[in-house]
Amino acid sequence: MPFDFSVFLRWDFYVFLGQGALITFFISTISQFIGVFLGLILALLQSSRISILKNFAKAYIWIFRGTPLLVQLIIIYSGLPQLGIRFTEIQSAIIGLGLNSAAYISEIFRASIDAIDISQIEAARIDGANDLKAMQHIILPQSLRIAVPPLGNEFIAMLKNSSLVSAISLSELLHRTTLLISSTYKSLELFIMAAMFYLIMTTVLTYFQSKLEHYLQENVK
Amino acid sequence: MNRKLSSCIGYFLLVFVFLITACSSMAETKQAPLSEFDLVEPGVLTIGADAAYPPHTYLDADTKQLVGLDVDLANEIGERLGLEVKFVTIEWKGIIPALQAKRFDIITAEMNITEERKSTVDFSDVVFTSGHVLVVRSDNTDIHKPEDLTGRIVLVPIGTTEEQEAKKYTENVKTYSLLSECFRELQLGRGDAIIVELSVASEYIKKSGGALKVVSGPWTETQSAFAFRKDTASIKLREAINKTLSEMRSDGTYDLILSHWIVKVEQ
Incomplete structure (x- = not known):
C-alpha cells in the first residue's frame, strides 16, 4: 500500500470534506453558545442558597455528564419522535451538543466563581451591596476571565466530539472522510486530509481565544 | 458590571431564545398519510443507508453521489411504484433507532437477516444471497x-x-x-x-x-433484505416492494442489475 500523494491533488476531495468541516464548525459554534449560556445559569443555580435550584442543577449535571453523548443524541433524534417531539437533524445535533456541553461548562464556571476570594463578597456587603449585586459586579467579571482558557479547551473538545452526529445522519467532516475511504481505500491519506481541516478550525479558535483573553485582561478589572 | 460584558451576555440570551423559537416553529408537524402508503415524505421512498459498503451502497468518489447495487435496485423499485427515491446516509450504529423514529421508510438491503434482528425489524423477501x-x-x-x-x-x-x-x-x-x-x-x-x-x-x-x-469457498449462506418498521403502515409498503422484487426477478431486470455490480472472484 504505497502512500498516494495524488490524493492531495484532488480539489474535489477538499471541497467535499470542506463542506463537512463547515457543518462541524456551524453546529459546534451554535452549541457552544448554548452551552456557555446554560452553563452560566447552572453554575449560578449551583451556588444559590435555594436548595431546589441547587439540586436541579446538580441533577442536570449528573445526567448529562454521566451518560454518553452518543446516547443523548440518539435519544433526542430517534427517541423523542416516539413521544411526538420531532426535531430535524441539525436541531437535534445542536440541542444534544449544547445541553451536553452546558453540564461541563457549568463546572468550569463554578470553579472560576469559587476561585474568587470570599473576602471580596464580604467587602461588597460592607459597602451595602446585596449578594446578587456582588455577584454581578464583582465576582462574575473576574471569574469570566479565569474561565476563558478552560472554555477554549471545551470548545475544541466539542469540535472533535461533534463527529458523533453522523449517527443521526448529519454528514460532518469525519463521516465524509470515512465515506471517501470506503470507496477509494486511501485511509491514511484521507485521514491526514481530515486532520488538516480539524487543525485549521482549532487554530482559528485558538486565535480568537487568545484575543478574548487579552481583551478581558485589559478591560475587565 | 462592565457594559460590554453585559451586552455580551444579553447577546447569548438572544441567540438562545431565537433558537428555541426557531426549533419550536420548525419542528415538523405530523404529515397527512398519502393515499397508498404511509411514507415519511409523501410520494418519496426514503431509504436509510450506511453508504460505506461497496458494492452495495457507497459514495462514488468522483461524482459524490451514492451508487451501488442497492441504489440501482431501489431506483428501479421506486420507478415501478411511482415513487421518487431519496437516500439518507447515517452511521450503522444509529440506523435502527432512526428507522423506528420514522426518519426514513426502509433500510437499504445491506442488512443481513438474523433471528435477533427480526425481533426489531421486518424484512422484505431476500434481495441478495452471499456467503x-x-x-x-x-x-x-x-x-x-x-x-x-x-x-x-x-x-x-x-x-x-x-x-x-x-x-x-x-x-x-x-x-x-x-x-x-x-x-x-x-x-x-x-x-x-x-x-x-x-x-x-x-x-x-x-x-x-x-x-x-x-x-475457501463460502461456508455459510447470508441473506440480506430491505428492513421495515414493525407497524401496520409498513406492511402495505413491504408487500408492494416484495411484489415488485419478484416482478423484477421474472423479467430479468434483477439479474441485469446484479451482474453489473457483482464481479465473480476466481477461486
Whole structure:
C-alpha cells in the first residue's frame, strides 16, 4: 500500500470534506453558545442558597455528564419522535451538543466563581451591596476571565466530539472522510486530509481565544 | 458590571431564545398519510443507508453521489411504484433507532437477516444471497478453510455476522468499525485473515492489486433484505416492494442489475 500523494491533488476531495468541516464548525459554534449560556445559569443555580435550584442543577449535571453523548443524541433524534417531539437533524445535533456541553461548562464556571476570594463578597456587603449585586459586579467579571482558557479547551473538545452526529445522519467532516475511504481505500491519506481541516478550525479558535483573553485582561478589572 | 460584558451576555440570551423559537416553529408537524402508503415524505421512498459498503451502497468518489447495487435496485423499485427515491446516509450504529423514529421508510438491503434482528425489524423477501469467505495475504499458504483459523488473528467489522462467525473458530478476534480498516490492517500484517462476504470481498481484492486473495469457498449462506418498521403502515409498503422484487426477478431486470455490480472472484 504505497502512500498516494495524488490524493492531495484532488480539489474535489477538499471541497467535499470542506463542506463537512463547515457543518462541524456551524453546529459546534451554535452549541457552544448554548452551552456557555446554560452553563452560566447552572453554575449560578449551583451556588444559590435555594436548595431546589441547587439540586436541579446538580441533577442536570449528573445526567448529562454521566451518560454518553452518543446516547443523548440518539435519544433526542430517534427517541423523542416516539413521544411526538420531532426535531430535524441539525436541531437535534445542536440541542444534544449544547445541553451536553452546558453540564461541563457549568463546572468550569463554578470553579472560576469559587476561585474568587470570599473576602471580596464580604467587602461588597460592607459597602451595602446585596449578594446578587456582588455577584454581578464583582465576582462574575473576574471569574469570566479565569474561565476563558478552560472554555477554549471545551470548545475544541466539542469540535472533535461533534463527529458523533453522523449517527443521526448529519454528514460532518469525519463521516465524509470515512465515506471517501470506503470507496477509494486511501485511509491514511484521507485521514491526514481530515486532520488538516480539524487543525485549521482549532487554530482559528485558538486565535480568537487568545484575543478574548487579552481583551478581558485589559478591560475587565 | 462592565457594559460590554453585559451586552455580551444579553447577546447569548438572544441567540438562545431565537433558537428555541426557531426549533419550536420548525419542528415538523405530523404529515397527512398519502393515499397508498404511509411514507415519511409523501410520494418519496426514503431509504436509510450506511453508504460505506461497496458494492452495495457507497459514495462514488468522483461524482459524490451514492451508487451501488442497492441504489440501482431501489431506483428501479421506486420507478415501478411511482415513487421518487431519496437516500439518507447515517452511521450503522444509529440506523435502527432512526428507522423506528420514522426518519426514513426502509433500510437499504445491506442488512443481513438474523433471528435477533427480526425481533426489531421486518424484512422484505431476500434481495441478495452471499456467503462468508476468508481473505488472506497472497503469500499466505497455511490458511485454507475456517478450521485453520484456530490460534490465528481474525479481523472483522464490529457488530456484524462476520464477527459472530469469527468467534466460532478463534479467540483472537480484532474488531474495527469499518471493513476498509480490516483490509488495511491485514495488509499491514496486524492479523492473519478477514472474514467477509464474497460479494464484498471481490471489490477489495481488485483494489489491493494482488496483495490479497480469497481462500475457501463460502461456508455459510447470508441473506440480506430491505428492513421495515414493525407497524401496520409498513406492511402495505413491504408487500408492494416484495411484489415488485419478484416482478423484477421474472423479467430479468434483477439479474441485469446484479451482474453489473457483482464481479465473480476466481477461486
